[in-house]
Amino acid sequence: MSGLPPYAxxxxxxxxxxxxxxxALIFFFLIFPIIVIIPLxxxxxxxxxxxxxxxxxxxxxxxxxxxxxxxxxxxxxxxVYNSFRIAPVATLxxxxxxxxxxxxxxxxxxxxxxxxxxILISPMIVxxxxxxxxxxxxxxxxxxxxxxxxxxxxxxxxxTPFVIITVTAxxxxxxxxxxxxxxxLGADPVRTFFKVQMPLIMPGVVSGALFAFITSFDEVVVVLxxxxxxxxxxxxxMFTGLREQIxxxxxxxxxxxxxxxxxxxxxxxxxxxxSERLRGLSPG
Amino acid sequence: MTDIAASETGTxxxxxxxxxxxxxxxSLARALRREKMRALMLIAPLLLFILLAFVAPIADMxxxxxxxxxxxxxxxNTVVALRDWNPNSGEIPGEPVFExxxxxxxIAVSQKTHTRLGSRLNYEQPGIASMFRKSGRKVKxxxxxxxxxxxxxxxxxxxxxxxxxxxxxxxxKYTDGYFLSAIDRERTEQGIAEKPEKEQIYLFLFGxxxxxxxxxxxxxxxxxxPIAFLLANLPLRSSNLLMIMVLLPFxxxxxxxTSAWKVLLQQQGVINDFLVWTGLVxxxxxxxMINNQTGTIIAMTHILLPFMILPLYSVMKTISPTYVRAAxxxxxxxxxxxxxxxxxxxxPGIGAGSILCFILSIGFYITPExxxxxxxxxxxxxxxxxxxxxxxxxxxxxxxxxLLAIVMLFYWMYDKIVGIxxxxxx
Numbered sequence: 001m002s003g004l005p006p007y008a009x010x011x012x013x014x015x016x017x018x019x020x021x022x023x024a025l026i027f028f029f030l031i032f033p034i035i036v037i038i039p040l041x042x043x044x045x046x047x048x049x050x051x052x053x054x055x056x057x058x059x060x061x062x063x064x065x066x067x068x069x070x071x072x073x074x075x076x077x078x079x080v081y082n083s084f085r086i087a088p089v090a091t092l093x094x095x096x097x098x099x100x101x102x103x104x105x106x107x108x109x110x111x112x113x114x115x116x117x118x119i120l121i122s123p124m125i126v127x128x129x130x131x132x133x134x135x136x137x138x139x140x141x142x143x144x145x146x147x148x149x150x151x152x153x154x155x156x157x158x159x160t161p162f163v164i165i166t167v168t169a170x171x172x173x174x175x176x177x178x179x180x181x182x183x184x185l186g187a188d189p190v191r192t193f194f195k196v197q198m199p200l201i202m203p204g205v206v207s208g209a210l211f212a213f214i215t216s217f218d219e220v221v222v223v224l225x226x227x228x229x230x231x232x233x234x235x236x237x238m239f240t241g242l243r244e245q246i247x248x249x250x251x252x253x254x255x256x257x258x259x260x261x262x263x264x265x266x267x268x269x270x271x272x273x274x275s276e277r278l279r280g281l282s283p284g
Numbered sequence: 285m286t287d288i289a290a291s292e293t294g295t296x297x298x299x300x301x302x303x304x305x306x307x308x309x310x311s312l313a314r315a316l317r318r319e320k321m322r323a324l325m326l327i328a329p330l331l332l333f334i335l336l337a338f339v340a341p342i343a344d345m346x347x348x349x350x351x352x353x354x355x356x357x358x359x360x361n362t363v364v365a366l367r368d369w370n371p372n373s374g375e376i377p378g379e380p381v382f383e384x385x386x387x388x389x390x391i392a393v394s395q396k397t398h399t400r401l402g403s404r405l406n407y408e409q410p411g412i413a414s415m416f417r418k419s420g421r422k423v424k425x426x427x428x429x430x431x432x433x434x435x436x437x438x439x440x441x442x443x444x445x446x447x448x449x450x451x452x453x454x455x456x457k458y459t460d461g462y463f464l465s466a467i468d469r470e471r472t473e474q475g476i477a478e479k480p481e482k483e484q485i486y487l488f489l490f491g492x493x494x495x496x497x498x499x500x501x502x503x504x505x506x507x508x509x510p511i512a513f514l515l516a517n518l519p520l521r522s523s524n525l526l527m528i529m530v531l532l533p534f535x536x537x538x539x540x541x542t543s544a545w546k547v548l549l550q551q552q553g554v555i556n557d558f559l560v561w562t563g564l565v566x567x568x569x570x571x572x573m574i575n576n577q578t579g580t581i582i583a584m585t586h587i588l589l590p591f592m593i594l595p596l597y598s599v600m601k602t603i604s605p606t607y608v609r610a611a612x613x614x615x616x617x618x619x620x621x622x623x624x625x626x627x628x629x630x631x632p633g634i635g636a637g638s639i640l641c642f643i644l645s646i647g648f649y650i651t652p653e654x655x656x657x658x659x660x661x662x663x664x665x666x667x668x669x670x671x672x673x674x675x676x677x678x679x680x681x682x683x684x685x686x687l688l689a690i691v692m693l694f695y696w697m698y699d700k701i702v703g704i705x706x707x708x709x710x
Contacts, residue, residue, distance in 0.1 A: 012618065023514045026507050030589060031529050033544035034536055036554060040547065048547040049557050097330035104326025109319050116327060118699070123338050125695045127647020129664040130684045133671050134341030137348055137681070157337040160330060218537045221649050225671070238539045242546060242654050251547065254540040261535040265528070268535075 034258055041066055041251035048248065066252035073249070079237035086148070086223075086233060087216040090155035094212040097156075098163025099205050103197075105164070106171040124161035128221040131158065136225040146228035154222050159212030166211060170204025170275065203275035207268050214264060342688070349681035352459035355451060358401040359388040363455040371449035376442070382431040386423065393420045407676055408461060408470075409450040415441035462682035486666070486683065493662045496580060497645040501592075503585040504641045505634060508592035512633070515593070516600035534590035542651050545583040549574040549655070575657025583655050588645055592637040595702075599633030632701070639698045643691055663687055 004016050044063035045051055053061025070076050101120060105113065123131065135154050136145060144150035174197070182192040198205075220235035227236070234253070241250050300308040356363050361384035369377040392398040402416030422438045436443040453471065454461065461471065468484040469476050478484065511530065515523045533541065548554050556570045565571060573579055603626065611621040649664040656662070663683060670680030 015618070019510065019514075023510050026511050027526070027529050029507070029586065030511075030533050033541060033548055033586060034533060037540070037544050037547065040554075047552070048550055049552060049554050093333075097333055101327045101330035104323045107319060107323040107326075109316055110323045110327070111320055116331060119339065120327075120330060120334055123334065125643065125691065126342065127649075127664060127687060127691055129647060129649045129667050130342070130345070130688050130691075131338065133667060133680060133684050134343075134345040135338075136341075136671060137677070138341035138344040141344065153337045157334060160334065164330075214535070218539070220539060221668075235537065235539050238543065239650065239654070242539070242543055246543075246546065250543050254537075254543050257537045257540050261537065261540075262532065265531055265535045 037251050037254050038258065041248075041255040043248065043251075046248045048246075048251075066248050069247075069249045070252045070256075075232075075237060076234075076249070076253070079232055079234045082231055083217055083234040086151055086155060086231065087213050089152050090159055090216040091209050091213040093152070093156035094159035095163050095205060095209040098160045098208060098212070099167050099201075101160075102164045102167035102171060106168055106174075120164055121161045123158050128158075128219075132222045132225040135222060139226055145226060146230075148231060151223055151227045151231045151233075154226050155216035155219060156212075158219060158222065159215045162211035162215060163205075163208035166208035167201060167204045170201045174200060203271045207271050210264055210268055214261075345681045345684055348677055349462050349685045350458045350460065351678070352454060352461070353457050354401055354404050355455045356457060358392050358397050359385065359451070359455075361385075362388050362451070366448075366452045366455060369448070369452065371445060371452060374445060376445055376448055379430050379432050382435055382442075383429060385435070386426055386429075386431045389419060389423045393423055403675075405450055405454060407465070407679065408454060409447060412441065412447055412450065415439045415447065459678075462678040463686075465679050466682040466686055486663075489661075489663050489666055490686070493646055493664075496577065496584075496660070496662065497642050499581055500584045500588060500645045501638050501641045503581065504589050504592040505638060507585065508589055508596055508637065509630075509634075512593050512596035512600055515597050516603075517605075530590050530593050533586070534594075538587060538650060541587055542583060542654050545579070545586065546574065546655055549579055549582065574655055575660070577656070577660040579655035579657070580652050580660035580662075583651050584645055584648060587651060588641045591640050591644060595636040595640065596630065596633040599630055599636070603629045636698070636702045639694055639701065643694050643698070646694075647687065647691060 004013065008016065039054070040048065040050070042062045042064070043051065043054060044061055044065060051061055055061075104110065105117065105120075110116070131154075135150075139145040139150045139154070144153065178196050178200070179192050182196045183189075187195065217233075218235055220233070220239050223231060223233050223236055224239070227233070234257075238250060238253060241247060302308055302311045362381060365381040365384040366377060369381065389398060392401065398416050398420040399413070402413035402420075405416075406413035418439050419435065419442070426434055441447050464470055464476060465479075466486050468479050468487045470479050471477075515526055515530070518526070550556070551570045551572065551574075553574075555573070556565070559565045560567050560570065573582070607625050607629070608621050611625040612618075616624065646662075647664055648662055649668060652660055652662045653665050653668075656665070664687070667680050667683050667687070670676045670683070
């Protein structure tokens with residue numbers, strides 16, 4: 001694959017290039033929808049396609065109108081505010097509980113490990129609509145439906161599986177003799193945890209937290225059912241916008257969110273490298 | 285240590301002890317127990333939290349799908365009086381039942397619960413809601429007993445055996461009625477039978493959800509396999525770069541990707557404009573690619589593709605290139621070497637990716653709702669409809685339980701094949 005041998009037959013040669021073209025097309029399919037909305041969001045006319053002016057790179061075809069609308073419209077501003085009010089708290093809860101549980105699960109003797117793991121991972125597997133329906137029924141019974149804390153708790157529950165998976169993955173390669181060495185040198189368990197274990201598993205914890213954050217930040221089904229108009233988040237606002245009258249402002253929001261996910265992706269990649277370096281693996 | 289050494293030299297009947305004289309076995313057991321307790325203490329907060337915030341709601345949904353105490357709560361005395369009545373007798377119940385009904389209905393009207401009961405029973409017997417509403421308005425005008433004729437005068441529905449049979453049938457505390465509705469069945473005098481053809485929608489919807497999910501999974505395999513193959517076989521530097529093109533969609537908000545497709549696939553959208561420009565389609569013949577199954581399949585394949593590529597890639601990465609080289613040196617041509625040696629090694633990856641894609645796709649709600657129109661919607665959309673619009677919560681819950689059972693079956697398969705501990709992210 002990593003190069004065509006000089007003795008390749010014409011069939012092999014055409015297959016080699018044909019395969020690359022197929023792959024290029026699939027990559028195009030993957031990335032094109034995300035890239036294309038970026039220029040479209042600068043359209044000066046309320047259309048969802050490229051106008052003649054845009055294709056001719058005429059400055060008159062471009063404008064920041066959609067962005068202006070996003071930053072001045074109170075609906076969108078409220079939605080951003082709500083998203084940033086809910087996601088960090090949900091992330092904090094999910095990361096705190098999740099990290100503790102992952103440390104517990106990675107001990108060598110855990111009774112009912114399989115069952116516990118299955119229960120803790122289940123929020124990731126159960127279809128969102130079912131979680132949303134169940135939470136709607138149950139949270140209305142206990143008076144949490146339509147409240148800020150109802151949304152935060154449900155999002156925290158949805159985010160924990162990601163924290164458990166990432167932290168457990170980091171703990172698998174954690175050298176247990178380090179904690180034993182710390183204990184041997186007289187450190188109590190709490191000190192050992194914060195001074196030895198925590199710094200080493202930190203990359204896993206942070207990437208788990210990022211997953212939990214993005215889960216909450218991107219979640220719409222559960223918040224639609226559990227939340228009320230006071231907890232209208234950014235995805236909810238986008239969902240209503242897409243379902244009712246689709247306005248070009250959506251494109252500017254989408255572009256900003258793509259930029260946001262690029263930042264997250266970069267952070268995660270840097271963390272992964274750091275984690276590999278800490279573990280003594282060669283950087284990828 | 286010296287004790288143990290001493291006991292080792294002693295007779296075998298002597299029990300090994302630790303320094304403080306506790307038998308070694310017991311001491312080890314205690315240490316193990318303490319370790320287990322510590323592990324459980326660390327897990328307990330999250331387990332408790334998940335049980336309360338997540339498992340309890342699911343259990344509540346299970347309960348709602350069979351719960352049925354509305355008739356008993358609204359018309360308690362009528363239910364008792366109806367016990368002796370046999371719907372197969374062909375006659376409507378006698379005066380005692382109507383007397384109980386008059387009493388119950390007066391209380392229900394004062395608490396305004398009779399319309400709720402009416403709309404609940406209307407799911408089973410269309411028309412019964414108006415009977416309850418009308419009777420509720422007039423119940424205060426009832427004169428002295430006998431009530432039977434007066435009720436029939438208010439609404440002739442009280443004189444039909446079917447309505448009474450429905451009330452009696454749903455007067456028990458639990459019902460399988462929602463589940464029967466969810467699989468297009470109903471209870472008739474002859475037992476459980478299929479609903480009239482034009483009312484059968486749920487089995488069809490389950491079938492369509494299944495069919496579309498399989499189609500999406502297969503498209504993901506077809507598109508994901510070459511990409512994973514390329515990534516696994518390129519030098520690390522270039523494959524890392526290309527990996528970004530897989531991870532960027534994976535990390536981009538679901539709604540962003542759905543709105544991108546909504547914009548692209550429109551009749552006045554970028555793809556149609558491009559096709560018209562190239563002359564492949566005429567301006568009048570613009571393709572309809574949205575608000576139908578095509579839209580759902582395209583958008584969901586795009587959304588789920590990374591979930592196929594990542595497990596496939598991680599499996600392909602572990603396949604040693606020497607296998608294929610060995611096959612070739614033994615005389616296999618490129619195709620045989622791939623098909624007989626490389627491909628069988630990638631089956632676990634295909635299995636893992638397929639189940640993952642299928643599980644995710646079968647419960648999808650957002651994308652079908654936005655780009656699926658009416659022909660591309662999934663069973664999830666129907667569940668959401670019953671919970672937020674038609675307010676038939678029991679039926680919504682029953683459909684949800686069936687969907688959950690299907691997903692759990694596949695989850696169990698996934699756990700058996702891949703192991704839930706081996707799920708990798710990013």
